[in-house]
Amino acid sequence: MTDALVRFRGVSKSYDGRTPVVTDLDLDVSRGEFLTLLGPSGSGKTTTLMMLAGFEDPSAGSIELDGVRIDTVPPHRRGIGVVFQNYALFPHMTVAENLAFPLSIRRLKREEIATRTRRALEMVRLPGFGDRRPQQLSGGQQQRVALARALIFAPKLVLLDEPLGALDKQLREELQAEIRRIHAQLGVTMVYVTHDQAEALTLSDRIAVFNEGRIQQLGTAEAVYERPANPFVAGFIGESNRLAARVLDATLLRLEDGSTLEAMPHAFAPGTAVLVSIRPERVLLGPGTQGLANATTARVEEVVYLGDHSRLRLAHAGRTDFVVKLPRQEAVPQPGSLVDLAIPVAAVAVFPA
Amino acid sequence: MRRTNWLAALLIAPLLLLILGSFVVPVGLTLFRAVADREVAAALPETSALLASWDGQGLPPEGAFAAVARELAAALEERRIGDLAQRMNFESTGLRTLLLRTARAGDRLRAPYADALVALDARWGQRDTWLMLQRASGPTTSLYLLRALDLTRTPDGTVTQVAVEEKLFRTLFLRTLWVSLLVTFLCLLLAYPVAYTIARLRAPWSSVALTLVLIPFWSSVLVRTTAWYVLLQREGPVNDALLGLGLLDAPAQILGTRIAVVVALVHVLLPFAILPMHSVMTRLDATYLRAAASLGANGVQRFLRVWLPLSLPGVAAGGAMVFLLAVGMYTAPALIGGDRDQMVTWFIANFMTRDVNWGMAAALSAYLLAMSGAVIALTRLLTGGAVQTGARA
Numbered sequence: 001m002t003d004a005l006v007r008f009r010g011v012s013k014s015y016d017g018r019t020p021v022v023t024d025l026d027l028d029v030s031r032g033e034f035l036t037l038l039g040p041s042g043s044g045k046t047t048t049l050m051m052l053a054g055f056e057d058p059s060a061g062s063i064e065l066d067g068v069r070i071d072t073v074p075p076h077r078r079g080i081g082v083v084f085q086n087y088a089l090f091p092h093m094t095v096a097e098n099l100a101f102p103l104s105i106r107r108l109k110r111e112e113i114a115t116r117t118r119r120a121l122e123m124v125r126l127p128g129f130g131d132r133r134p135q136q137l138s139g140g141q142q143q144r145v146a147l148a149r150a151l152i153f154a155p156k157l158v159l160l161d162e163p164l165g166a167l168d169k170q171l172r173e174e175l176q177a178e179i180r181r182i183h184a185q186l187g188v189t190m191v192y193v194t195h196d197q198a199e200a201l202t203l204s205d206r207i208a209v210f211n212e213g214r215i216q217q218l219g220t221a222e223a224v225y226e227r228p229a230n231p232f233v234a235g236f237i238g239e240s241n242r243l244a245a246r247v248l249d250a251t252l253l254r255l256e257d258g259s260t261l262e263a264m265p266h267a268f269a270p271g272t273a274v275l276v277s278i279r280p281e282r283v284l285l286g287p288g289t290q291g292l293a294n295a296t297t298a299r300v301e302e303v304v305y306l307g308d309h310s311r312l313r314l315a316h317a318g319r320t321d322f323v324v325k326l327p328r329q330e331a332v333p334q335p336g337s338l339v340d341l342a343i344p345v346a347a348v349a350v351f352p353a
Numbered sequence: 354m355r356r357t358n359w360l361a362a363l364l365i366a367p368l369l370l371l372i373l374g375s376f377v378v379p380v381g382l383t384l385f386r387a388v389a390d391r392e393v394a395a396a397l398p399e400t401s402a403l404l405a406s407w408d409g410q411g412l413p414p415e416g417a418f419a420a421v422a423r424e425l426a427a428a429l430e431e432r433r434i435g436d437l438a439q440r441m442n443f444e445s446t447g448l449r450t451l452l453l454r455t456a457r458a459g460d461r462l463r464a465p466y467a468d469a470l471v472a473l474d475a476r477w478g479q480r481d482t483w484l485m486l487q488r489a490s491g492p493t494t495s496l497y498l499l500r501a502l503d504l505t506r507t508p509d510g511t512v513t514q515v516a517v518e519e520k521l522f523r524t525l526f527l528r529t530l531w532v533s534l535l536v537t538f539l540c541l542l543l544a545y546p547v548a549y550t551i552a553r554l555r556a557p558w559s560s561v562a563l564t565l566v567l568i569p570f571w572s573s574v575l576v577r578t579t580a581w582y583v584l585l586q587r588e589g590p591v592n593d594a595l596l597g598l599g600l601l602d603a604p605a606q607i608l609g610t611r612i613a614v615v616v617a618l619v620h621v622l623l624p625f626a627i628l629p630m631h632s633v634m635t636r637l638d639a640t641y642l643r644a645a646a647s648l649g650a651n652g653v654q655r656f657l658r659v660w661l662p663l664s665l666p667g668v669a670a671g672g673a674m675v676f677l678l679a680v681g682m683y684t685a686p687a688l689i690g691g692d693r694d695q696m697v698t699w700f701i702a703n704f705m706t707r708d709v710n711w712g713m714a715a716a717l718s719a720y721l722l723a724m725s726g727a728v729i730a731l732t733r734l735l736t737g738g739a740v741q742t743g744a745r746a
Contacts, residue, residue: 102648
């Protein structure tokens, strides 16, 4: 990639010299991109972000920003904006003083600072809030100010460390839209850390899924959701039914209960133990499914009504926890009844066991 | 609900009673002693009553002379004359002799008492003597409060400065204020880097360092002060070291100087400056520093523009604590300080134990209390904004 703004090359990090937190990371962030580092806690995503910001030193490897090695440059000379989860607005300064802080450090003229502060407040839709103290603002407003402060000195790169983690769902969605709008408007490169897969899918151009210090998959939202590279990604992003199976031939698998399952052609040798992952919303239900691939009948164990869809737990493939999502419709099967179902071949993802 | 309130009140009752009994009542009584004036009325009730109706012109009527002769004799007989003599002698030196001489002459005096008393001592023929007795008849007096500011009243009641050689207390208060402020300043200066370092230490080391700060509390102030006494004496280690290094030719007299007092006070009070600062600094979120760094601030800028202002509430609290303790400290200055360089507390103790002049002790205490209150109020005023934001941060 020629247009990479950030380049991680062979970056490893360990706090105690033994337990790795990040292992041999290679990652390019393209200019203008919105990249999300997604993973469970302890997966190394925040450490990766902190190494980029300069608050942690890599144990090995190099980090380049705009073609210049920065992993030995102190954080205050990297010129990277950072938004923290707890906002980190200075409580002894007003909102305007917080916004002016990076500008006055850069010795801008007073009029210039005033103009840019006013514009920044307009950008995050908080005009007239300059004289308030951060403590007088709501959590959402504080995070808008923090975002404006990270952007006001026009950095090439802005890092966001779970910025919406402390907010309730509605505010979170509102601010997600705000962040997307600002990203599109300014064209600034953003690297975003979250453990919330829905947030990652909503915001990102690309998602890097982290687990155990390594990137498990790097790709668009659609790619990581629809074509997970391994069982971890399949399980972490969205929901999936995981079944143990053994390969019969290039398309057929035998499940634990002895039934067969047809998949897309794969490269596993016959007899290999594999793991099958099936998304609940891709299973087809109803009378019209007989005659399709992998058609069968199963008993309904439990039905949970969730408004826009219902969640059914079925006894299938020798288990009683096979989950199927049924879009809202008039006739929802009753628990104890039998339903017809079919699993499209394309919905069967096969991984090494 | 009512029951819970009642129980809650019952639970805090012991504490409330303790505060009331050990703080509010004694302090109130002490402050009252600064203006109370009962010695004359107690020893000479009839004289006081007669003088109350005297217009202060010329000399009082014969009845007053008769009453004072009789009551003085009775007071001597019943050994009650000490307080009275003490009180009147404080009004004007020499009155003790007059009162005792008159009391001893009691039985031999015959009417007309006016002539007999004047014959015994010419001062009974002076209007001022009677005016002073009249004014001292209570029940309250401003004498002590005035004297504690080097002021006094002439017999006719106007407030004037005391004679130059008796001037003492204004200098004393200024000296106490100056030494306390100096000690506070030095404590803050020394404590800030210590608190900062401890706050930035990692887990086990921060508690170790904090324990080291607290170790001096394991011994009493008296022990620590005595240690300084040993260290600073003429043949002590400090002098030996200075001689050994060739910085001095002969042992210096360090004990009894103000430097010695300041050194000992700073040592004793330093933990009281460190602890509030430390508690504020450990609660400061390190993310503020990271945020400042990400916004381009270098180490010095991060300290001056973020860390220092956010830690000011701790500085104010530590400063107030040290100042209050320094103002009220008795042991260290009394033991180590010079005889002519003592603090207000030493005089309070002296008035109470040696002179048995509770009025002066109470008046000095009242001004000391007022001084401390004023400094604390000033600190609050100056750091008001910082304290507020700090509490929320």
